[in-house]
Structure formats: C-alpha cells, structure tokens
Amino acid sequence: MPTPLPLGTNDLVFTNPVQYLAHQLAHPWGVGAHLVAPLLNWRNGSLIRAAAETLELRPGQTVADIGFGGGLGLGLLIDEVGPDGQVHGFDSSQAMVDRAARRWRPQVASGQLRLQLRSIVDLAGMPDAFDAVMTVNTVYYIEDLAAAFTSTRSALKPNGRLVVGVGDPGYMKRLPVSRYGLRLRSIDSIENELCTNGYRVTHVRVGEPPTGDSFHLLVASTEPG
Template sequence: MAKLLEHVLDAFFGHPRGLPGRIGGAIMARGNAEQEREAIERLAPSAGHHLLVVGHGPGVGLALAADRVGPTGQVIGVDPSATMRQLAAERCTAAVAAGVVDIRDGSAEHTGCADQSIDAVVSVNNVMLWDRQAGLAEAYRVLRPHGQLTITVHRHVLNTSPQQLTDDVERAGFVDVSLHVRPRRMNSPAVDLVARRAVPPVDQRAQPDRRKQRSQYEPGVPRTACAAHSESHPPPGEPAAVRCGRIRRCQPGTRHIFACEGSGRWKYLTV
C-alpha cells in the first residue's frame, strides 16, 4: 500500500507528469509561494544579474526573479519535468518572449550553463531529489566567484539532517555557509541555507610587472581608458578610480589605462 501511494504521489510531486503533474503544479504554486518569495528576497538580485533556478516547477520563482533582474538580466530555469516546463512557460510568457527567462530541460546535476556564468543559484523544495554531491558540484561550477547558493526546503521532505546538508555544502567548496531552521504556522519548519562560492586567492607571482607595462606606452599617444570599455580620459590629476564608472563590473585582472593630459605620465589600475 505504501509503495502504491508513493508511486501515485510521484506523478503529482516527485516527477510530475500528465494531468496529475498539472494538479501537483497548481498545489506547488500555492504551497511553495511563501518560500519562493523568501528565497528571492534573501538573494535581492539586481538589474542585470544572471540567476539559475533549479527545479523551477510551475515557475513562481522564475517570475519573481525576472521582475528583479529586468530586461538586462537573465533567469535560467532547469527542470526535468516537461509538465513543469510547460506550466512555467505559461506563467512567464512575456518574460520568455523578451528573452529574460530561459526554460530548459535539465537538472541540478546537468544545468547546461557555462562555467562561472551565474550570479546566484536557487533551489526551492527539490534538493531532496538531487544527487547532492553532483548537484552541489554543478552549482559551484556555474557560479561566479562570490556567487550565492540559496536552498530552502520543507523540513518534513528533506531526506537528510540540516547539519548533514551544511556539511555537504561545505565539502563541495562553498564558504560563508549559514543555515536556519525557520518555524512556520500550518506547515513544518523551513530549512534555509545560504552559501557562497569561494573567491580564488590572488597569486602575487602572476601579477604583471608595472615597469614592463609602462615601457609599452608613450606619453601623449591617445588610448582608451580601459581594455574592456571605451571611456573618456580624465582631466589632469583626477583619480582613475573615479573616472571609470564600470570598474566594479570588470573581470578580475582587467587593466585600466588612464592618460593624465599635460603631465606626460600614464596611470594604471588593475582590478
């Protein structure tokens, strides 16, 4: 009897499919809405960010994230259930048409995202379905340095202890791991975990030799302000960091080159 019940419920919630899957999706959209909102608010994504939603289900979290990242960002959703992908596409029709939401056939273990291309990974009530070691390794691979992993799950469906989940996340290489078991009315506690991908240490030996850099440029020859963007030269004596408004968005190691007119010198700043 227990096996039969498990099989029936799997079609609704575990691996949603067909009419039972659509019914399960409607239940999940209502029952998981609070956790979806909590997860996106905790992340607080900014315009232009790239998010990955693992096991997006009926797409509530996709829609919330799309509103945050705006037309310059992207929200990628992966789910192995064709029924859930269809429900999510119906919920996010405009965002999909605009290219902000990209819904893919995938899983926690196989997202199809490029290395270090994602600012945050979100999972709501599906980590118990992962191969955790492989899923966490995949999340670490696709996250940018200092990118955030957010997992939230009903305590009654989590198939391990909260402490073991924390240990698994740390073992995968994540840092700043925090876990909170949040009591709720009319439901079991929510297990909320947040972690970040580690920032690789700077190898001082790999830093460029500034003396060699200076020898490559001659005073008075116009240059762009940095290797990645076209910026105007600063007036004499103005700090380079003030003039290049995009410095914070450059890739680590980007070299910025500034001409100080009239001084016959170049200023360099590497971020």
C-alpha cells in the first residue's frame, strides 16, 4: 500500500505548488487528482501510445497496465484485445482506480476490465496471468526495482512481454518536480536490472534531441534468447 501523505500536504498548494504537484504525480488524491489525471494523459500520451503499440497485442489476450494513472493506456489496451480479451489495471491511488471504474463502467461490468488497488511489487498470487504488461513513468517511484521486475516476471506467461516506459534522466532532472522524491536512475541501470531478472531487453528511444524531451522504452521478453 502507498505511504500515507504527511500532514499538511494539502497546504502545499499555496505554500509550495511545485512540491504539491510532485506529491500529486506520485500519488493522486482528493480534488487534485481530477486535475492531475488529464495532465498525465496529455503529457505522457506519446510514450503511453508507443508502449501500448510495442506490446504487439492480439485480440483475446490478457494484459496489464501497472500504474495506469489517468487511464489513457487502459483505453488503448481495451481496444487492442477486444471483447474476448481482458485488461487489468493496477494503481496505488484509490482516486485513479475510482476514476477509471467510472470511465469504463460497461467494461468493468462485463469483466473485460478489472481494476485493483495494487503496486508493481505485489503481483503474488497471479502466476502466468498475463500475455503482456506495461508500466509507464512509474520507475521513479519504485524503491526496489529488483522486487518490481521479479514480481512482473512471475505474473507473465512464458514468452510474455514487459514494456517499461521511462523519461530520459537528463530531461527529467530539468523538471522542477524532480527535486521532490523522484528516483532518477540511468537507463543502463534499469536495463541491467531487467537482465538480472532473466529478461531479454531491447531498447527503443521515443523522441529525439535537440529538444532533449525524449523517452525510452525497454522492451523485456521472457522468451529464451
């Protein structure tokens, strides 16, 4: 479960709005969550779309979006797997889970979409559940990457695929919110952690310099090399 927010966090909207935004991005809550959700979909849209496309899904498959935030990825995955497939959405924010449940009420009712308050390190009890998993812009908030990638690997079917979307560390360091608790790891260190957990990894860049507003997809396969 997510760590409770410190007392007085809501006051930051007046005293330190950048820190308030950083807290909201990490764990949307309250009224602010309704503002952050569309921001997440807009700002992360290109990376989310690239991640969903890179999963190479087929109708009828079972897929998960971990840390789905504003929910853009859920809609893309629902379209890809179709009515015979199933999408699982996991997020550590109750506000985001509730929002997604309202947005896709018919799909939740039919069982095509299943939503849970759950973190990436807590996929125990779901062995070989998914054909594919994606997680976008979540690694900054994960303390133990080894545990996270072990957890996702256990939940993937043989020959499954995990796609990890992450902002370029150089770009991320320039964002004001990066001063407030984000863990900015090198792309190589994330890739090495995936390889240590038995994944075969392909690195894809999304967006290019000179703007520096670039992102990375680490496409991790469980199939043997």
